[in-house]
Amino acid sequence: MTLYVLRRFVNYAFLSLLATCLVYVLASVILDPAQRYYGMNPRPPQATIDAKLAEMGVSPDVPVLQRLWDWLVNLFTQGSLGVTVGGQDVVAEIGARAGTSLQLLLLGSIIGAVVGVLVGVWGAVRQYKASDQITTYASYIVFATPTFVIGVLLMIAATAFNQLIGTQAIRFTGSYSAGINGSWWDLAADRAIHLLLPTIALVLMGAASYSRYQRNVMLDVLGADYIRTARAKGLPRSQALFRHGVRIALIPMSTFFAYSFGTLIAGSAMLEIVFSWRGMGEFQLQAVTQNDINAAAGGTLFLAILVLFSSTLSEILYAALDPRVRS
Template identity: 45%
Template sequence: MTGYLLRRLLNYIVLLLLATFVTYMLASATFQPLASLLGRNPPVPAAAIAAKRAALHLDDNPVHRYFVWLWGVCHGDFGQTVAAGSVTDELWQRLLVSLRLVTVGTVLGAVLGTLLGAYSAVRQYKLFDHLATAATFVLLSLPVLVLAPIVKWLAVQFNQGVGHTVIQFTGETTPGAGGSVFADLLDRLNHLLLPTLVLTLFTLGSYSRYMRGSMLDELGADYIRTARAKGLTRARAIFRHGFRTALIPMAALFAFGMTGVITGATLTERVFGWYGMGDWLISGISNQDINITLAVTFFAAVSVLLAGFLTDLITAALDPRVRT
């Protein structure tokens, strides 16, 4: 199994290099990092523009600039922003913000969606299955750009109904709400509640539908009937054999679904005022900043590829054929 995992890891490294290279080439061909300077009134002196152009190495060959950037990344340097700030310093700050949001929402959505789909399959065509199907179809039809404002509006209505702010819906923390470690933790959890709920619901719908279909395929399999014939109860046969086998295709969904979660997090951060990687990506594109856009792309690619590697581990644990 070690050889299998090493081969997969090598594939992911190649994919990471391809993703960042293509992004750098596209950004270099379309972005105009000095556009904000050229449009100012009174005009910026030509010498200042030339100095900025030289500092950003905009006259160098894009392929050469990419490998210079890649060499810097290998040494922990993601370059400079158009405003001459350090991309690396801001990257780690925003990365921690996004990881708190994406990790909790993804794990909760995946676990709850998987359990909901499995139980819906076991209760096929019963009341619970019909209700779960209707709810997940509603969630699947609502993009994050619609779901997040709805959740935020409901929080506002709830706060108005009780007469004071119970649920926080803007930013990561409330200024001056600290005072102790416990009070600061409660405040942060309160601010985390709504965006995590949005990402959980966004993830739950797809996982539930896929798991239901995967589970239904296994419930009618011959090995389930054989297990029942050997004396296992229906619940034990389903849990020990059917559920484990049905999880194998779900592991692949987890990796490929990370892209959608990151996209959803971008919009969620914007709606709820979280200054994470998603908000930074929008700012980087608006300012036509190549290094910011590339740093966020690097983070997104690493997240997806790490999820893929985790999927390989889960698949190897669930499927003995992979280990041999």
């Protein structure tokens, strides 16, 4: 199994690097960092603009492929991703924002996946019954609701709750309260309060997606020959389902979870804006709106690394669930 996982890891690493290079080339073709300086009043001299672009490594006078090569050389020799249009180091910006996004995404995605799988299995076992119909309609409603709308509705509900109890029990602006002091327990409690609403939003979206997928997979498993064989040998229905059915149904879910987790960065961008979280989703949006080539490429590399590790984890789970892979 180790050799299998290692081969898959190398394959994913190559694809991650290829995706990052393609995004760098695409950003270099589409984005124009000089526009930041053209809109200034007074506008800087052209020589100053050219010098700034050359300092960032995005001068249009240098061919795109040459810029990409220089960017890769700096990445592998110095661990540098260049600087943003605002003059900040891209690696430092990603380091500051990555923790903010990951503490939200890890918690929300894991809880959402667990809840979604349980709801999907429950719906498949109780197909067409009231509980299945309710979860189906609820998941479709969540699917049809934009991310930022879910966030705003949660904020409205939290505001009404705070007014009802007469205190600011739920705080949802930023990832922590400005100027807060106290013990580690006070700081952790403050973080947890700020995590509550965006985590609930991610759990709702994740559970809606995973439950539909898990339900369909589980329905296929319920009609499989090995389930009928287990029942014919005298195994109770519940044991046949959970010892054989759920395990098999989780195999495709492991792959689905890996790639869903990687794309959560893009999906959480609107949540980070709604709740004023300075995370990677906001960073990626700002990179595009500010014509920032280095930030766009650096953010893509971070996302590619997330997909790399989550995909490797899915391969490990796949091998653990399917004995044929281990042989």
